[in-house]
Amino acid sequence: MTISYSFSHLANTIKRSVMRDLIALANQPDIISFAGGLPAADHLPHEQVHACMEAVLTRDGAKALQYGPPYLPLREWIADYMRRRGVASAVENIFITNGAQQGLELIARLLLDDGEPAVLEALTFTGIGQAMNAHGADVRTAPVDLETGVEVEALAEALARAPRPRVGVVIPDFHNPLGVRLPRESRMRIAELAAQHGVPIVEDDPYSLLRYEGEALPPIKSFDEAGAILYLGSFSKMLAPAMRLGWIVAPAEVLSKLTVLRESIDLESSQLLQRVATEFLTQGHLEPHLQALNAANLERRNAMFAALDRELGGVAEWTTPQGGLFVWVTLPERVDAGAMLRTAFEHKVAYIPGANFSPNGPGPANTLRLNYSNSTPERIHEGIRRLAEVVKEHLDRLI
Amino acid sequence: MTISYSFSHLANTIKRSVMRDLIALANQPDIISFAGGLPAADHLPHEQVHACMEAVLTRDGAKALQYGPPYLPLREWIADYMRRRGVASAVENIFITNGAQQGLELIARLLLDDGEPAVLEALTFTGIGQAMNAHGADVRTAPVDLETGVEVEALAEALARAPRPRVGVVIPDFHNPLGVRLPRESRMRIAELAAQHGVPIVEDDPYSLLRYEGEALPPIKSFDEAGAILYLGSFSKMLAPAMRLGWIVAPAEVLSKLTVLRESIDLESSQLLQRVATEFLTQGHLEPHLQALNAANLERRNAMFAALDRELGGVAEWTTPQGGLFVWVTLPERVDAGAMLRTAFEHKVAYIPGANFSPNGPGPANTLRLNYSNSTPERIHEGIRRLAEVVKEHLDRLI
Numbered sequence: 001m002t003i004s005y006s007f008s009h010l011a012n013t014i015k016r017s018v019m020r021d022l023i024a025l026a027n028q029p030d031i032i033s034f035a036g037g038l039p040a041a042d043h044l045p046h047e048q049v050h051a052c053m054e055a056v057l058t059r060d061g062a063k064a065l066q067y068g069p070p071y072l073p074l075r076e077w078i079a080d081y082m083r084r085r086g087v088a089s090a091v092e093n094i095f096i097t098n099g100a101q102q103g104l105e106l107i108a109r110l111l112l113d114d115g116e117p118a119v120l121e122a123l124t125f126t127g128i129g130q131a132m133n134a135h136g137a138d139v140r141t142a143p144v145d146l147e148t149g150v151e152v153e154a155l156a157e158a159l160a161r162a163p164r165p166r167v168g169v170v171i172p173d174f175h176n177p178l179g180v181r182l183p184r185e186s187r188m189r190i191a192e193l194a195a196q197h198g199v200p201i202v203e204d205d206p207y208s209l210l211r212y213e214g215e216a217l218p219p220i221k222s223f224d225e226a227g228a229i230l231y232l233g234s235f236s237k238m239l240a241p242a243m244r245l246g247w248i249v250a251p252a253e254v255l256s257k258l259t260v261l262r263e264s265i266d267l268e269s270s271q272l273l274q275r276v277a278t279e280f281l282t283q284g285h286l287e288p289h290l291q292a293l294n295a296a297n298l299e300r301r302n303a304m305f306a307a308l309d310r311e312l313g314g315v316a317e318w319t320t321p322q323g324g325l326f327v328w329v330t331l332p333e334r335v336d337a338g339a340m341l342r343t344a345f346e347h348k349v350a351y352i353p354g355a356n357f358s359p360n361g362p363g364p365a366n367t368l369r370l371n372y373s374n375s376t377p378e379r380i381h382e383g384i385r386r387l388a389e390v391v392k393e394h395l396d397r398l399i
Numbered sequence: 400m401t402i403s404y405s406f407s408h409l410a411n412t413i414k415r416s417v418m419r420d421l422i423a424l425a426n427q428p429d430i431i432s433f434a435g436g437l438p439a440a441d442h443l444p445h446e447q448v449h450a451c452m453e454a455v456l457t458r459d460g461a462k463a464l465q466y467g468p469p470y471l472p473l474r475e476w477i478a479d480y481m482r483r484r485g486v487a488s489a490v491e492n493i494f495i496t497n498g499a500q501q502g503l504e505l506i507a508r509l510l511l512d513d514g515e516p517a518v519l520e521a522l523t524f525t526g527i528g529q530a531m532n533a534h535g536a537d538v539r540t541a542p543v544d545l546e547t548g549v550e551v552e553a554l555a556e557a558l559a560r561a562p563r564p565r566v567g568v569v570i571p572d573f574h575n576p577l578g579v580r581l582p583r584e585s586r587m588r589i590a591e592l593a594a595q596h597g598v599p600i601v602e603d604d605p606y607s608l609l610r611y612e613g614e615a616l617p618p619i620k621s622f623d624e625a626g627a628i629l630y631l632g633s634f635s636k637m638l639a640p641a642m643r644l645g646w647i648v649a650p651a652e653v654l655s656k657l658t659v660l661r662e663s664i665d666l667e668s669s670q671l672l673q674r675v676a677t678e679f680l681t682q683g684h685l686e687p688h689l690q691a692l693n694a695a696n697l698e699r700r701n702a703m704f705a706a707l708d709r710e711l712g713g714v715a716e717w718t719t720p721q722g723g724l725f726v727w728v729t730l731p732e733r734v735d736a737g738a739m740l741r742t743a744f745e746h747k748v749a750y751i752p753g754a755n756f757s758p759n760g761p762g763p764a765n766t767l768r769l770n771y772s773n774s775t776p777e778r779i780h781e782g783i784r785r786l787a788e789v790v791k792e793h794l795d796r797l798i
Contacts, residue, residue: 002626003597006565007656008534011509016659024468036466044461053452062443065639067435069423098497102665109533110410114513130663134508135407166405198402227401240464242671257406260415264529265664266501271641272448273669 010134017126018356022341026350032383033350034370037176037325039237041374043296045280045289049240052279056272064272070096071274077281078233078247086222087231087249095248095258096269099241100206100234103248104131104169107202107230109261110254111167112137119158119168119199120359121150125176128169128204129359139360140165146319146328149175149182152189159197168194168201172220173208174324177357177369181322187220195226206234206246209290210373211323212298227251235277237325238290243273294323296373301327303377304370307384315391318370325373328354331391335366340394347393349386409533416525417755421740425749431782432749433769436575436724438636440773442695444679444688448639451678455671463671469495470673476680477632477646485621486630486648494647494657495668498640499605499633502647503530503568506601506629508660509653510566511536518557518567518598519758520549524575527568527603528758538759539564545718545727548574548581551588558596567593567600571619572607573723576756576768580721586619594625605633605645608689609772610722611697626650634676636724637689642672693722695772700726702776703769706783714790717769724772727753730790734765739793746792748785 026033056064075094082089097103104127114136120128122141132139142155150170159165172182194201203220221231234246304327308318319328337353344350354367372380425432455463474493481488496502503526513535519527521540531538541554549569558564569589571581593600602619620630633645703726707717718727736752743749753766771779
């Protein structure tokens, strides 16, 4: 009696993110999970958001609940913030999105046709590959370095190869999954490459304000004289995921196209959340929030380094992030972190196998991504102790 | 120095919604605008939303700001609500979206491939055509009747024709732009047709609770035994647009596909807004809100009928909605409501030319859509007086 659905090619081929399933699975209270990409739950600024919500609804009433154009004071704050980071931008260059993921979807929709090449990092956030694949990208990758992110001359080669890519994507700051940063000269070179090859490059930057060590580095976009860098910002990590707000910095001609494309996807972002975020930002809550958040993240990263040293020193290697949410761990070559995951669940600890972060076939099997921002130092020590047992058990079985 | 962008085929061909530009233009305070599709700004329940926000942030704190799965109590409320409307649904059938427009985008993405047919009403909400076109639909239309909505036997013919359509879309209640409702027997027949032809039909229902006259009619989905009806609900009109929340009722197998497709678009809906909406619904705010809203809408519709009778009786004809936001007006055949718009702006009154509501080339030139829900009776009387002047001036020029 029930009809059988004919799904689109996309719906039939898109891969369920293993990560989401894993993160859900790892969400049981007795499991110490390093799997998610969540900001520290105990440092989400709910009291300040509460006060801002109060202020907005008292002041704006029904206006905050109605349809409306992208909220101008929010675009103004963002344009000003980008200028402080060295990006020559005006309100006309700021497009409000529902988080950086929607920015990726919109840019893929804007630039890609079926079978057209896109250049991604060989290890990158899974949502980037999903958005590009949903628009038929033929994905090329550029290798990454575990200290400095994407290898810029390899990126140059991938951009130069015919047919010309329609878009490239890089994560400059506190890379997901690697945790590392692009040096200043790489940023300059990437802006230059985009201009030289005429290929728009997306600078996906949800993490740069989550810096607890080292100096601030200018965004790639600050070196962009050709309008070739599409900068993606997000309030999810620097304020709160449930704001569902982010932004694109782009040339005005691109913005007008994005506006039309956005209509058919979901019309617009919430007037209420846009106003609350603006209140948070303009009332000076951001700085103290980031100070507390980054202090906590630093403490957690230090706990993870100490635990890794103690438990896996000499066995594993790991990246040395100065901000963001993640450490990338490389285990002995014969380890299969995907196969090892079952043992990890038995030992009540979880991570994401690094192989999942390759947008083009499986990545290196002996790697894993650890999130330290959403666990206390105590749980980090205990979790890494369990992880070390898991690794030893796994290695013993392989002998 | 600046690069020239190569846009996708879609970005190069998608049409900017004339409506959005028009609505923005008509938003000046000295213009009486019947153009928008906004719920009554003076009846948005901001005090209740304020109280709910208060309750949620006090109770849930940081949890309301974090990432999270679709909020179960909201899905439960919706499943229960749909059951009260005669739809056999469980939580497993309820998918949360950012409003009905995102539901349309997701369903288009789920079912359509380039060049595959989709059957739409010959006059329909512009966002439906936009979503289907964005996924390459070859749009077929079924004519509409100005008293009863889509002509069901013509719909049957369009569904039966080869190649088989991948999807159909109808608006059963208080149609946008017509304001009319499908009779009960048409609803039964549409459910039957979807099953018979194996074509999923979207029931786009943002308006059914905005009923101030006549009896409630069961949704098409309540007659659906084949799992062939994809019901779209929205909180934008019944609660507030800025909640940016809606839902899809679909078979569980469809839901699991939607979940994967949603990830790459924008990950998820706001935990905060989902919790606030749930609080609003479970604390009993919906009924009194709808009573006040519908009483205001009835008063406004009556004002519009009285004004139309007085000013354009014998010249124009109009539909007789019993709910929703819109009246559809047919002027003498020689009128071009698009061309007349300039005169209308001179007279400080605005509407949407009916031609814009055809998803397949321009619709009837001598028609227009009037929104009555977002103007007071006084402004409606004055606005229709101005509109009548505009029509007379336009007709005089044509002689």
